[in-house]
Amino acid sequence: MAIRYSVGNRQARPFVLWGFTLPPPLPHPPLPPVYLPTAGASLAEAMMDEVIVGTGDQDNVMTPYARKTSIYRMSKKLPPTARGVWTGGISDCMVVCAAYYDETRSIWGKFIFQHVQGGQYERIVPTIKADINENKEDWLKPTGRYAVIAAGVGSGTDSIASELDAIGIAQNNIRIYVSGTGAKGFAFGADFSTGFFGEVTHSGTVLPPNWQW
Numbered sequence: 001m002a003i004r005y006s007v008g009n010r011q012a013r014p015f016v017l018w019g020f021t022l023p024p025p026l027p028h029p030p031l032p033p034v035y036l037p038t039a040g041a042s043l044a045e046a047m048m049d050e051v052i053v054g055t056g057d058q059d060n061v062m063t064p065y066a067r068k069t070s071i072y073r074m075s076k077k078l079p080p081t082a083r084g085v086w087t088g089g090i091s092d093c094m095v096v097c098a099a100y101y102d103e104t105r106s107i108w109g110k111f112i113f114q115h116v117q118g119g120q121y122e123r124i125v126p127t128i129k130a131d132i133n134e135n136k137e138d139w140l141k142p143t144g145r146y147a148v149i150a151a152g153v154g155s156g157t158d159s160i161a162s163e164l165d166a167i168g169i170a171q172n173n174i175r176i177y178v179s180g181t182g183a184k185g186f187a188f189g190a191d192f193s194t195g196f197f198g199e200v201t202h203s204g205t206v207l208p209p210n211w212q213w
Contacts, residue, residue: 002149002172002176003172003174003176004154004176004178005020005176005177005178006154006177006178006180007178007181010181019196019198020175021194021195022099022146022148022197023144023195043082043086043191045085045086045087045088046086046115047087048087048115049115049116050114050115051113051114051127052085052112052113053112053113054082054110054111055109055138056108057107083191083194084191085111085189086188086190087113088187090150090185090186090188091184091185092183093118094116094152095114095115095116095149095188096116096124096125096128096149097148097197098131098145098147098169099111099147099148100140100145101144101146102140103141103143108195109138111192112127125160125163128147128167129168132145132167132168142168142169142170143170145168145169145173146173146174147164147175148175148177148190149174149175150188151179152178152182152184152186153178157176158176175197177198186199
């Protein structure tokens, strides 16, 4: 079963940065959770329906690029290098991200990231499946394949996790994050230089029993 994280109390104060790491434990001490900038090139910004595909180098600096097909709308120029990717305005939408951690080099070698409209996650799953099948060297060991699903409410996330499992990402390598914001929206991202995935949120996060910090 996929590991689920959820925000327990958004009325609590103060605001805190919240995030989780993949894969646990990190090869170095944990760093602060992912930083979601409003400007700058430390993380590339993903727009609705835009598929962001990236590759990592030895310093865990990602080189992202947008891949547009007949299914996906919108493509824009992204920074030539970035530490990761983020997206905002997630309300009835969700984020689906698949990534490969190369243990031999201790780097994130590949990622696919998309901010999908509510109920339309079936567009990203075939993209991930095709990439795993067509670029086997990028996804070599099944144990290195990870996926993250982030949503305002938990509805539909288990179905996505099941489909990701069916295409080669094991359930225990899938993380589901439920922000509890519903239609109010939130921002979510990944910093592959640290391995952090997370959002800017209130305190009150409910952590799973296997949480490692």
